[in-house]
Amino acid sequence: MSTENVDKFLDHIEKHQDSLVERLRQAVAIPSVSGDPAHRPDVFRMGEFLVKELKNLGASVETRDPGEQDFHGTTLKLPPVVLATIGTDPAKKTLLVYGHYDVQPALKEDGWNTDPFTLVEDEKNRLIGRGSTDDKGPILGWINVVEAHNKLGLELPVNLKFCLEGMEESGSEGLEAIIHQEADKYFKTVDVVCISDNYWLGTSKPCLTYGLRGVSYFHLTVEGPKADLHSGVFGATIHEPMTDLFAIMSQLVEPNGRLLIPGIYDLVRPLTDVEEKTYENLDFSIQDLHDAVGNEINLHNTVRDTLQHRWRFPSLSLHGIQGAFYNPGDKTVIPAKVTGKFSIRTVPDMEIPIVESLTAKYVQSLFDKLGSKNTMQLKCTHSGDYWLASPDHWNYVAASKAVKKVFGVMPDLTREGCSIPITLTFQEALGKNVLLLPMGRGDDGAHSINEKLDRSNYVSGTKLLGTYLYEVAASKGE
Ligand SMILES: C[C@H](N)C(=O)N[C@@H](Cc1c[nH]cn1)C(=O)O
Ligand SMILES: [Zn+2]
Ligand SMILES: [Zn+2]
Numbered sequence: 001m002s003t004e005n006v007d008k009f010l011d012h013i014e015k016h017q018d019s020l021v022e023r024l025r026q027a028v029a030i031p032s033v034s035g036d037p038a039h040r041p042d043v044f045r046m047g048e049f050l051v052k053e054l055k056n057l058g059a060s061v062e063t064r065d066p067g068e069q070d071f072h073g074t075t076l077k078l079p080p081v082v083l084a085t086i087g088t089d090p091a092k093k094t095l096l097v098y099g100h101y102d103v104q105p106a107l108k109e110d111g112w113n114t115d116p117f118t119l120v121e122d123e124k125n126r127l128i129g130r131g132s133t134d135d136k137g138p139i140l141g142w143i144n145v146v147e148a149h150n151k152l153g154l155e156l157p158v159n160l161k162f163c164l165e166g167m168e169e170s171g172s173e174g175l176e177a178i179i180h181q182e183a184d185k186y187f188k189t190v191d192v193v194c195i196s197d198n199y200w201l202g203t204s205k206p207c208l209t210y211g212l213r214g215v216s217y218f219h220l221t222v223e224g225p226k227a228d229l230h231s232g233v234f235g236a237t238i239h240e241p242m243t244d245l246f247a248i249m250s251q252l253v254e255p256n257g258r259l260l261i262p263g264i265y266d267l268v269r270p271l272t273d274v275e276e277k278t279y280e281n282l283d284f285s286i287q288d289l290h291d292a293v294g295n296e297i298n299l300h301n302t303v304r305d306t307l308q309h310r311w312r313f314p315s316l317s318l319h320g321i322q323g324a325f326y327n328p329g330d331k332t333v334i335p336a337k338v339t340g341k342f343s344i345r346t347v348p349d350m351e352i353p354i355v356e357s358l359t360a361k362y363v364q365s366l367f368d369k370l371g372s373k374n375t376m377q378l379k380c381t382h383s384g385d386y387w388l389a390s391p392d393h394w395n396y397v398a399a400s401k402a403v404k405k406v407f408g409v410m411p412d413l414t415r416e417g418c419s420i421p422i423t424l425t426f427q428e429a430l431g432k433n434v435l436l437l438p439m440g441r442g443d444d445g446a447h448s449i450n451e452k453l454d455r456s457n458y459v460s461g462t463k464l465l466g467t468y469l470y471e472v473a474a475s476k477g478e
Contacts (some may be wrong), residue, residue, distance in 0.1 A: 001474040005154050006248050006405070009466050010093035013150045016458045020128060020144050023053075024458065025119040027101075027136040034079070034102035034170040035074075037071055043079040043166045046101045049272040050082055051102075051140070057146045060082040064182070065089060066167070077344040078174050079166030083186055086146060087159035093472055094159040096190040098198060099139035100168030100427065104447045111449040125455040129227065131451040133440035136197035137316055138461065139164060141439055143401045145466040157473035161190060165422070168197075170215070171382030172422045173330035179422070183429045192395040193434040196465065198416045198442050201307075205283035205292070206403045206464070208396055209436035210413030212423055214346035214386035218247065220363060221339040228335040239372045241338050242324060248366045249340045250378075257299050257309060259344070261316075262363045266356070268313060271349040275312070278391020280303045292443040310417035314425070315345045331405055345417060352383045384421020393433040394477025401470035406460055437468065 013020070032046035033039035047063070054061050063080035070076075079102070106116035114120045119129040127137070149156050167173050178218040179187070200207050209417070222241040229238070253259050280444045284303055290296050310314065325331045346355055360378050367376045390396075391413050403411040416436065427434045439461030445451045 001470050002045075002157070005157075006467055006470050008152055008247050009148055010406070012152055013144065013463050013466070016148070017455070020140070020458065020462060021119075021121070021455065022138055022222050022267045022367070024132065024453075027140060028119040028131055028218055031106075031117045031130070032102050033105045034167050036103070037107055037434065037441055039073065040076055041078070043102050044077075045345075047080050047164075047166050049085075050143075051103055053143050054084040055163065056084070057086070057143065057150055058448045059086045059146070064083055064178045066178060069167075069173050070347050081166075081175060081178050082162065082164040084164075085160070086148055086161040087156055089159055092157065092159050092444070093191045093475075094161060094428075095188045095469065095472055096161045096163060096187065096426070096432075097142050097191045098163045098165075098193065098195045098422065099142070100165050101139060102166045102169050103134065103136070106130040106168050106449075106451075113450055116187050116451075121455065122421060122452075126448055126452040127455055127458060128452040129232055132171055133199070133444040133457075134446035134448055134450055134451065135168070137453040138439045140467045141196060141458070141462040144321045144462045145469065148466065149409035158424050159189070161187070163187075168420065168422070172384065173382075175422050176425050179425050181427050183399050187430050190340065190430055190432055192436055192477075193430065194395070194399075194465075194468070195309060195420060195423060195434065196439050196461070197297050197420055197445065198418060198436050199444055200438055201282060201284040201403075201412060201414050202206045202288040203441045203443055205409060205412055206407050207283075207438060208391065208403070209414050209415040209416050209438060210389045210396070210421055211392040212387045212436070213311070213314075213342055213365075213417055214350070214352065214384050215419040216346060216352060216359075217341070217343040217381050217420070218359065219339050219379045219381050220245065221337065221376075221377045221379070222248075222360055222372075222374050223337040225334070225336045228336050230427075231332045231334050234334055236405045238334075239374045240334050241374050242321075243342050244367070244370055244372045244374050244376070245321065245338050247370055249318055249342065252318070252342060252363075255317060259314055261358050263358050264314060266351040267354060271312070278413070281305070282414070286440060301401055303344075305393075307432040311415035314347055314350060315417070316342060317345075318342045323385075345419065347386050348388060350386065352385060356380050356383070376418060382421075384419050385424045387424040387427065387434075389421075389427065392434075393434045394475045395433045395472070397473045398470050398471035398477075399435055399437055401471045405467050405471075407463045410440055437464070439464075
């Protein structure tokens with residue numbers, strides 16, 4: 001391996017960090033919220049931004065059109081999948097990089113201290129803005145690596161292929177089909193895959209991640225009167241949709257986190273002694289959890305139990321109710337139609353169709369018991385499988401060496417409670433090892449208010465991605 005080139009690269013990134021931050025500022029300014037139809041043009045704009053950046057760096061860029069989406073009766077065009085190639089040298093390994101350029105919704109009135117789409121650096125050098133850590137910072141990290149090599153006149157040690165999508169936060173619609181179609185074409189030469197779209201466990205030690213939970217998202221709709229009604233006139237004389245909905249929603253999960261769907265825990269893979277050991281000696285404490293959450297509201301008192309419930313047991317979260325009165329003030333309304341939203345994070349060996357059918361059967365039985373004359377409908381709006389990889393693969397060894405070089409420590413090996421539905425598709429469709437190499441910290445507040453990426457994580461993370469390329473190139477793995 002050319003340590004001279006690595007050192008030049010590391011030095012360049014350190015010295016040019018302000019221009020890296022400027023690139024992130026431009027990306028955060030594009031509110032590419034995939035879940036909000038009003039922002040769909042912005043998601044396209046973000047895709048164009050990346051195409052331009054990549055073309056400027058000499059990449060050969062193509063896009064694929066995933067088609068259209070039915071968004072609650074409205075047809076929306078799906079944003080393009082950006083495919084970019086840098087280098088086609090058959091003597092070099094080829095690394096596929098995946099990331100997403102869409103973000104979660106964010107409104108100042110949700111409780112942000114600053115405008116979510118204006119990147120702000122605070123006194124602790126935290127870069128605050130929607131998408132800073134999830135996933136614009138990490139995507140730009142790869143672009144920063146390429147730019148640094150161009151500026152230094154250095155060849156990249158591997159061939160790079162990018163696959164960047166704009167729908168990850170909304171179920172990755174259309175991407176799976178594209179990966180299967182392109183497996184023997186665009187992706188044919190790929191040796192290994194790297195995704196930077198999750199987080200360190202705590203706030204100080206890097207990690208490599210070899211597992212993700214799956215997710216199945218549900219809409220539960222209860223409908224009764226033709227229109228919203230006056231509660232003084234109609235209360236206690238009709239079946240109220242919201243009362244029915246609450247009755248069902250309150251029986252999905254216990255306040256202690258235990259799912260109430262019969263048979264769901266029978267699907268969960270039993271814990272082995274070998275797996276038990278993976279929860280030892282990790283850089284994580286209950287204090288880290290308190291800090292990330294901002295309060296001492298932990299369900300479990302040990303790190304082991306906390307991480308097992310994050311990584312290897314399912315969870316069910318209630319997200320919101322569409323159609324309900326939520327403004328300030330005291331409106332005495334009976335909403336005519338309400339949709340409760342909840343999701344289940346799935347783990348080995350919970351298969352999606354079984355989870356869906358157990359959930360549907362249970363929800364129907366709860367509704368039947370109410371004896372309500374309203375109508376009820378349960379819809380699974382998107383789902384993605386859990387994923388596990390082998391952390392013994394040379395791809396992980398290469399990443400460990402890169403972590404050691406950049407941070408001076410060996411990384412923790414972790415699993416993740418979140419989901420990146422397309423990860424398993426890459427592993428299965430390409431038959432290649434996938435590595436998750438996170439850039440941000442466990443307290444970054446992804447999906448929350450005041451999402452941030454520490455400047456040091458952005459800069460060191462960029463250094464890590466670049467150094468990892470050299471370790472992949474130097475690896476003896478086939
Ligand atoms: C881990 C990744 N950065 C992420 O945030 N994934 C989302 C994926 C998703 C699924 N439905 C909606 N978004 C997540 O885990 O929630
Ligand atoms: Zn996300
Ligand atoms: Zn993400």
